[in-house]
Amino acid sequence: VPVIGVLALQGDVREHVAALAGAGADARAVRRPGELDAVDGLVVPGGESTTISKLVDIFEMREPIDKRIAAGMPVYGSCAGMIMLATEVLDGRPDQRGFAGIEMTVRRNAFGRQVDSFEAPVTVAGVDGEPFHAVFIRAPWVERVGPGVEVLGRVTDGPAADRIVAVRQGNLLATSFHPELTGDLRLHRLFVDVVRAAA
Numbered sequence: 001v002p003v004i005g006v007l008a009l010q011g012d013v014r015e016h017v018a019a020l021a022g023a024g025a026d027a028r029a030v031r032r033p034g035e036l037d038a039v040d041g042l043v044v045p046g047g048e049s050t051t052i053s054k055l056v057d058i059f060e061m062r063e064p065i066d067k068r069i070a071a072g073m074p075v076y077g078s079c080a081g082m083i084m085l086a087t088e089v090l091d092g093r094p095d096q097r098g099f100a101g102i103e104m105t106v107r108r109n110a111f112g113r114q115v116d117s118f119e120a121p122v123t124v125a126g127v128d129g130e131p132f133h134a135v136f137i138r139a140p141w142v143e144r145v146g147p148g149v150e151v152l153g154r155v156t157d158g159p160a161a162d163r164i165v166a167v168r169q170g171n172l173l174a175t176s177f178h179p180e181l182t183g184d185l186r187l188h189r190l191f192v193d194v195v196r197a198a199a
C-alpha cells in the first residue's frame, strides 16, 4: 500500500487524507521533514497559497520538498496546491514561492470575484465515466503550459469554457478544482496509481 502524505500546514488537509484513504492509500498528515521522508507521494491541499508558502519556510519544508520533487516523488496539488506547483504565478503576492515543479503559468483567483465559488463539469483525460462535478473556490486557471505538460482537463461550459483546469507533468498532477470535497475519488485513485507506478 503506497504511503501518501498531505502537506498539513494550512488548507483542507482532512478532506484529502479521507479521499486518499478511500482510494486505497496509507494516508497521513505531513508537517516535518522527517515525516516527508516516510511517504512515497505528497498532496498539497487547497487553502491559501500565500499562507502555505510562508509556512513551508517556517516549518523548513522547502528544501526537503524541492529535493524530493527533483528525485521524482509524485505530487498532486489542488487549487492552492496547483499554484504551489507552478513555475510562474500571475496575480500572486511578490513574496510567495512555490515548488516550481510544473512548467506552467497559473493565474491566481482567476475566475473573478463575482464567481468566488462555482461548479462546472470537467472531463479529465485518463479518468473514465461521467465528467467531474468540479468545485472551484477562488480558483486559479492555467494560462500557459510548457512542452512537457499534458493538459488533462478544461472547463467545458459557461463563461470560463476552455480554460485549462487539470494538468500533468511526469509524476506531478494539478487541478484547479477540489475533488476532495465532492466524494468523487477518481482523481485520488489516479494519483494513487501514479504513486504506485513510481515506487
Ligand code: GLN
Residues within 6 Å of the ligand: 045, 046, 047, 048, 049, 050, 078, 079, 080, 081, 083, 108, 109, 137, 138, 139, 140
Ligand atoms: N485563492 C487561493 C490561493 O490563491 C486558492 C483557493 C483554494 O485553494 N481554494 O491560494
